[in-house]
Amino acid sequence: MRPDFEDAIWPVTLHRRSGGVLQELHHAGCWVPKGGEATLTTAEARVQMATHDVRPCDACQPERFLTPYA
Numbered sequence: 001m002r003p004d005f006e007d008a009i010w011p012v013t014l015h016r017r018s019g020g021v022l023q024e025l026h027h028a029g030c031w032v033p034k035g036g037e038a039t040l041t042t043a044e045a046r047v048q049m050a051t052h053d054v055r056p057c058d059a060c061q062p063e064r065f066l067t068p069y070a
Contacts, residue, residue: 009028010062011030011038012026012037024055024057025048026059027065031059032057032059
């Protein structure tokens with residue numbers, strides 16, 4: 001994990017679906033969020049991804065920034 005990502009914020013967009021609300025996680029440079037969305041810290045984003053409480057954005061693929069280097 002890059003040290004500069006430890007202080008990053010991760011916007012979360014909400015999408016209403018017939019089965020409920022889908023929460024989608026983005027990195028700060030993604031074009032999908034329009035501004036004003038709720039945000040998570042890097043630590044919160046890792047936990048939310050691990051517990052499947054948020055879904056990673058297909059466009060920006062934030063999960064690639066939240067996992068340690070192999």
